Amino acid sequence: MTEMPAAQLRPSRANALGSGSTIGALPFLVLLLVGVLFPLFGGGYWGVIATRACVYWVLVSGLNLVVGFAGQIAIGWVALLTLGAYTTSILTAGNVMPAFPPYLALAIAAVVGAVFGLIIGLPALRLRTFYFAITTLGFATIVTQVALAWQSVTGGGVGVPGPIFPEPFSSQWGFYYFCFGLAAICTWMTANVAASRFGRALTAIRDAEVAAEASGISKPALLRTVFLFSGTVAAVAGGLFAALQSYITPDAFTLDLSILFFIAILIGGRGSILGPLLGTILLTVLPEFAAPLVAWSTFLYAVLLLVIVLAIPGGIAEILDFKNRRPLESDRAIIPRPDLLARLLGAPANAGALTLEQVALSFGGVHAIEDLDLEIRPGQVHGLIGPNGSGKTTTLNVISGYYAQQRGAVRLNGAALPVFDRHQRAQMRIARTFQTPRIVGSASVLQNVMIGGTIDGEGTFVESLLSLSRHRRDEVMLRDTATLALAAVGLERLAPVRADRLQHSELRFTEIARALMLRPAFLLLDEPAAGLSAEEIRRLGALLLAIAQAGTGVLLVEHHADLIFDICHHVTVLNLGKMLAAGTPAEIRSHREVVNAYLGG
Amino acid sequence: MVESIVLSGVAIGCIYGLIGVTYNVMFSASRVFSFTAGTLGMLGGVLGSLFIVRMGMPVVVGFLLVLAVGVLFGIVTEIVAVRPVLKSLDQHLYVLSTLALALMVQQFTAIEWGTESRPFPRLFDIARGRFDQQFWLPMLACAAVIVSLELLYRHTLIGRAFLAIAEDTYAARALGLPERSLRMASYALAGVIGALAGFAGGEMLLAFFGNAPLLTFYGFVPVALGGMGNNRGSVVAGLLLGLFQQTANFLVGGIFASVAVFTVFIIVLLARPEGLAGAALQRRV
Numbered sequence: 001m002t003e004m005p006a007a008q009l010r011p012s013r014a015n016a017l018g019s020g021s022t023i024g025a026l027p028f029l030v031l032l033l034v035g036v037l038f039p040l041f042g043g044g045y046w047g048v049i050a051t052r053a054c055v056y057w058v059l060v061s062g063l064n065l066v067v068g069f070a071g072q073i074a075i076g077w078v079a080l081l082t083l084g085a086y087t088t089s090i091l092t093a094g095n096v097m098p099a100f101p102p103y104l105a106l107a108i109a110a111v112v113g114a115v116f117g118l119i120i121g122l123p124a125l126r127l128r129t130f131y132f133a134i135t136t137l138g139f140a141t142i143v144t145q146v147a148l149a150w151q152s153v154t155g156g157g158v159g160v161p162g163p164i165f166p167e168p169f170s171s172q173w174g175f176y177y178f179c180f181g182l183a184a185i186c187t188w189m190t191a192n193v194a195a196s197r198f199g200r201a202l203t204a205i206r207d208a209e210v211a212a213e214a215s216g217i218s219k220p221a222l223l224r225t226v227f228l229f230s231g232t233v234a235a236v237a238g239g240l241f242a243a244l245q246s247y248i249t250p251d252a253f254t255l256d257l258s259i260l261f262f263i264a265i266l267i268g269g270r271g272s273i274l275g276p277l278l279g280t281i282l283l284t285v286l287p288e289f290a291a292p293l294v295a296w297s298t299f300l301y302a303v304l305l306l307v308i309v310l311a312i313p314g315g316i317a318e319i320l321d322f323k324n325r326r327p328l329e330s331d332r333a334i335i336p337r338p339d340l341l342a343r344l345l346g347a348p349a350n351a352g353a354l355t356l357e358q359v360a361l362s363f364g365g366v367h368a369i370e371d372l373d374l375e376i377r378p379g380q381v382h383g384l385i386g387p388n389g390s391g392k393t394t395t396l397n398v399i400s401g402y403y404a405q406q407r408g409a410v411r412l413n414g415a416a417l418p419v420f421d422r423h424q425r426a427q428m429r430i431a432r433t434f435q436t437p438r439i440v441g442s443a444s445v446l447q448n449v450m451i452g453g454t455i456d457g458e459g460t461f462v463e464s465l466l467s468l469s470r471h472r473r474d475e476v477m478l479r480d481t482a483t484l485a486l487a488a489v490g491l492e493r494l495a496p497v498r499a500d501r502l503q504h505s506e507l508r509f510t511e512i513a514r515a516l517m518l519r520p521a522f523l524l525l526d527e528p529a530a531g532l533s534a535e536e537i538r539r540l541g542a543l544l545l546a547i548a549q550a551g552t553g554v555l556l557v558e559h560h561a562d563l564i565f566d567i568c569h570h571v572t573v574l575n576l577g578k579m580l581a582a583g584t585p586a587e588i589r590s591h592r593e594v595v596n597a598y599l600g601g
Numbered sequence: 602m603v604e605s606i607v608l609s610g611v612a613i614g615c616i617y618g619l620i621g622v623t624y625n626v627m628f629s630a631s632r633v634f635s636f637t638a639g640t641l642g643m644l645g646g647v648l649g650s651l652f653i654v655r656m657g658m659p660v661v662v663g664f665l666l667v668l669a670v671g672v673l674f675g676i677v678t679e680i681v682a683v684r685p686v687l688k689s690l691d692q693h694l695y696v697l698s699t700l701a702l703a704l705m706v707q708q709f710t711a712i713e714w715g716t717e718s719r720p721f722p723r724l725f726d727i728a729r730g731r732f733d734q735q736f737w738l739p740m741l742a743c744a745a746v747i748v749s750l751e752l753l754y755r756h757t758l759i760g761r762a763f764l765a766i767a768e769d770t771y772a773a774r775a776l777g778l779p780e781r782s783l784r785m786a787s788y789a790l791a792g793v794i795g796a797l798a799g800f801a802g803g804e805m806l807l808a809f810f811g812n813a814p815l816l817t818f819y820g821f822v823p824v825a826l827g828g829m830g831n832n833r834g835s836v837v838a839g840l841l842l843g844l845f846q847q848t849a850n851f852l853v854g855g856i857f858a859s860v861a862v863f864t865v866f867i868i869v870l871l872a873r874p875e876g877l878a879g880a881a882l883q884r885r886v
Contacts, residue, residue: 073696123867126874129693130634131825133700135870138818138863149856255814259704266697295712302704309697310685 027274028187035180039173047172051244053284054179059237060261060280061186061273062230067262068270069199070226071206072124073133076140078258080231083116084109084238085162085248086147086154092163096153102163106239110232117231118224125220140258147250159249162242179240186233189465191273196464196471197450197457197478198222203271203440204451211438214400215514216426216455225461256298260284263301266308269317271442278316314442324498334509336490336539338546344484345519348551352413353377354430354522359398359408367577368394371408374572376522376553381544383564383585384557386574387598392557393435395574396524399555400425400432412522426455431515432524437507441500445491445510448499449482452517456481478517485513489543504531512543522553529560541567565589573598604731606847612736613805614843615743616642619798620820621827621835622746623791627678629767629830630787631687633695636703637678638795639817641671643707643810645799646721647714650808653722660724667800668793675792678702679785703813710810721803735804742801743836746794750832763787767830819846822866828876 038050063077090096091105100108120139124132147154154160164170169178193199204212205219212219242248264283268275287297308315356374360367369391376382384392397403399410404419411417412428425432431452440448457478459470486492489509494502499510508528515523525544529537537560545567548554558564564571565585573580573594580598581591588594623638648670652663682698725734753760765773766783774780799812806812822842827834842862849858870876 071693073693075700123871126871128874130696131870131874133696134818134821134825135867137814138866141814141818142860142863145856145859149854296708299705299708299712302701302708306682306698306701306705309694309701313692313694 024274028191031277032184035184038180039176044172047176048244049285049288051172051176051179053281054176054183055237055240055244056261056264056284057183057277057280058179058186058240059234060264060276061183061190062233063261064265064268064273064276065190065193065199065202065226066121066230067265068268068272068276069194069202069206070223071203071270072121072223073129074120074124074136075133075262076120076136076138076255076258077230077234077261078253078255079120079136079140079143080113080117080234081238081241081257082140082143082147082250082253084113084235085242085245085253086160086238087112087235088239089160089162089242089248090153093160095155095160102165102239102243105163106236109235109239113231113233113235113238114228115231117227117229117234120231121223121227124227125223137255140255144250144253147253154250157249157251159247162244162246162248163239164246165243175243179244182236182240187273187277188467192467192471193461193464194271194273195475196459197454197474198225198461198464200440200443200447200451201454202226203443203447204454206270207440207442208438210402211434211511211514212451213422214426214432214434215452215518216423217451218423229461229465256301259298259301259305263305263308266305267315269315272315272317275315275317275320321498323496324501328494328497328501332493334490334506334536334539336509336543337488338543340484340488341516341546341550344481344488344516345547345550345552348378354399354413354553354555355411356395356399357409357411359395359405359410361394361398361403361405369398369405369574369577372574372577372579373582375570376555377569378521378553379548379551380569381548381554381556381567383568383571384555384574385559385561385564385571385598386580389576390574391577392574393526394577396432396526396555396557399524400430426518429518429521430524431518431520431522433508433511433515433526433528435526435530437504437511439499439507439510441498443499444496445499445502446479446482446486446495448510449485449513449517450478452485452514453478453481455518481517482513485516486510488516489513490539505533505536508532509540516547520552522555523547524555524557526557527559528556529558529563537563602851606851607844608731608736609805610844610847611840612739612843613802613847614840615739615836616798616802616806616816616839617819617823617842618836618839619739619743619746619794619801620816621823621839622750622832623795623798624821624824625830625832625835626787626791626794627675627683628824629763630784631679631683632770633683633687633699634821634824635678635683635695635699636817637674637682637699637706638791638820639815640703640706640813641674641792641795642799642802642806642816642820643710643813644670644674645796645801646803646806646812647710647719647799647808647810648796649800649803650719650721651714654720660722664800667796671792671794671796672789673792674706675788675790675795676785678792679788683784683788684781703817707810707813710813714808714810716810718807718809721806721808723804738801739798739805742797746797747832747836759783759786819862822862824876825866825870826876831876834876 066072066074087109088105091100092102123135168174201217260283264279265276268279287294354376356372359372360370398405401422409416457474459474464471486495489512541563568585571588572582575597581594620638620642627635648667652658652666682702686694686698762778823835823838827838846862849861
């Protein structure tokens with residue numbers, strides 16, 4: 001893939017990058033400059049506020065990946081701040097064991113934070129949203145209670161002194177620069193992740209979980225990594241917080257603080273780095289301007305949260321997104337370029353077939369599919385038709401691992417496919433689209449397509465965090481391939497546009513482009529022509545035929561009989577879960593029962 | 602000692618169970634878990650103390666007013682925090698909107714009522730000891746709610762309409778049921794139950810703003826373990842939770858008892874995410 005010459009498509013790449021690198025970095029550089037120069041014009045008390053904003057942001061930057069990107073409603077993150085603060089303080093105070101130097105204590109706190117971040121996060125892998133929210137809330141209450149009760153270690157209600165970092169960070173401004181430096185590093189690292197395949201995979205988990213799975217993204221593995229990172233920075237923030245407070249008691253870690261972190265992200269906007277950064281600064285500074293309102297600050301945060309959720313769910317980031325307010329051309333046509341497919345898909349992979357043998361599945365008493373035999377051969381289009389409720393989508397879901405068949409087997413090149421192993425299907429180069437397009441609406445079209453190539457990246461999460469060379473190579477490769485895929489389906493001009501601004505037909509082609517990113521050996525399409533105009537259906541047909549000619553086996557679930565008979569090499573007809581007929585389009589067209597049951601006439 | 606553990610365990614378990622029922626009644630009507638369930642319980646205690654102790658109202662008047670505020674808060678929840686986000690149920694915005702509303706009420710209470718626990722009035726000055734009202738009031742409230750709900754669901758038209766909405770909202774709407782009014786009625790009903798729970802448990806929990814997050818958490822445990830929308834499951838799980846908590850309280854002390862409850866809760870949920878009595882939901886692609 002990487003050696004593929006894509007020079008002629010480069011111009012649109014620069015276009016797609018537009019906000020990401022040049023203009024996008026500007027606000028961060030301004031903030032960096034303001035932060036560095038701050039001691040010149042900020043007074044003593046404002047120094048404390050600025051330091052506090054930096055400390056909060058260290059935590060929020062990590063939490064942002066959990067809440068803003070992965071969409072996990074983690075309310076009680078103050079628990080990790082508490083843990084980090086107490087670990088650092090107790091280790092440096094030496095009231096339990098010999099005193100540690102502050103940096104070592106901070107590093108140990110980071111490890112403790114990583115472990116507990118993972119523990120708090122674990123329920124998110126299995127539980128529904130509200131359950132997870134409640135468990136984080138429960139955790140936050142309990143950590144404070146333990147801090148209060150475990151007097152021999154934490155000092156109970158009396159508390160412990162916070163750590164003091166040695167020269168040059170012991171003075172007020174020295175400590176400010178220490179926190180500011182860490183905040184800047186966290187910004188840089190999370191921005192790297194946001195722009196990486198991991199960041200895109202997180203948004204896919206948030207907004208289109210089934211599409212993420214079909215693209216080979218393992219939600220548990222990715223979330224575990226993110227919880228580890230988020231826990232680490234949260235605990236580091238805790239250590240800094242303890243140093244800033246100079247003395248900590250359980251009272252310092254109220255749930256209000258947790259709400260502040262959480263709301264900063266939502267005010268900022270989900271899936272953004274700049275938005276939550278501004279949100280954190282705003283919420284830290286705001287109470288200072290209105291001293292009489294300090295008691296009401298949490299109440300006002302709550303009001304703000306309600307307003308954001310009901311009125312501007314996109315937050316600050318959406319307000320700042322000027323680029324996507326420009327109107328799109330109204331008369332835009334999708335003109336696929338099948339000639340690009342050979343370059344995109346490369347040489348056909350091994351020539352095995354995907355077969356279903358006597359597959360049966362019933363839901364309760366309803367036989368969704370019964371004794372179904374099907375063979376999808378590379379290089380051919382296999383049509384699967386039948387009335388609504390005849391088991392077409394169910395068949396597709398069995399192949400892609402969403403349902404487990406009760407009898408029979410699904411085999412790839414003779415080897416049985418494991419059931420319920422959804423995200424492994426992508427490794428086997430089985431790609432699919434969905435009846436209702438599953439798209440990350442807030443991401444650009446290009447980013448959506450890049451999600452499809454997630455498993456082809458080689459860099460690890462840490463490499464992305466630090467923007468090492470493998471990460472950068474992955475990004476170039478994915479961007480080039482996605483640009484090519486978009487050109488192949490005829491959407492390259494829409495690459496930088498937010499996906500939720502697209503028309504329905506464009507979303508269908510976007511899904512196909514995303515599926516092509518896998519260089520699929522088999523492509524399963526669930527009613528791709530639904531909602532398309534006659535002209536678009538014709539172009540879709542030509543595109544699918546070209547995909548098959550490039551060596552991919554295509555399974556086409558469809559209602560448009562014309563499309564099926566035009567491009568399929570083989571057709572299977574289902575009725576009430578049973579196979580009614582199978583054969584070439586010509587045989588099916590003249591099959592008496594099929595005509596009676598389905599085609600009419 | 603065993604007697605007092607059982608008595609206080611069952612009593613507090615009844616309160617948790619009732620908050621669980623509050624969650625359920627709202628959930629059945631809207632598929633929404635609302636953070637306001639615990640807030641309702643908190644309000645029951647605080648307002649009871651406000652009306653009867655501070656404002657000196659007769660017990661009956663104070664009690665009815667508490668229930669009226671519960672109804673009002675339930676309806677406000679539905680209008681402000683639930684209805685606007687129902688369109689996009691899969692985005693889980695309700696978690697945030699109901700959280701925001703719950704926090705607003707909680708903070709308002711903290712500022713206007715104060716952050717310390719205040720006493721809740723003794724409603725009847727009769728028996729003390731094992732027959733103390735702080736034990737039997739929650740039990741009575743719990744029994745009354747369960748019996749009334751059974752009667753409502755089984756023997757009245759509106760109760761059957763509630764069940765229809767809970768079973769299949771679309772089908773119910775297609776049958777011409779006034780879904781929106783029924784949802785509002787459910788939230789009003791939940792308001793009554795939540796406020797009643799807080800009022801009946803007022804003497805145990807005291808009039809304290811911090812009861813809101815506590816009840817939100819401990820009231821959700823029976824829902825998660827007893828199965829969503831299952832009222833009897835909630836009450837049984839609530840009783841078990843109360844007994845477990847009080848036993849742990851006695852054995853290892855208050856704070857580590859909550860750690861124990863939390864740990865058990867997480868472990869059970871990780872092992873059986875659908876709850877002890879619930880069935881797994883089939884996901885749809």
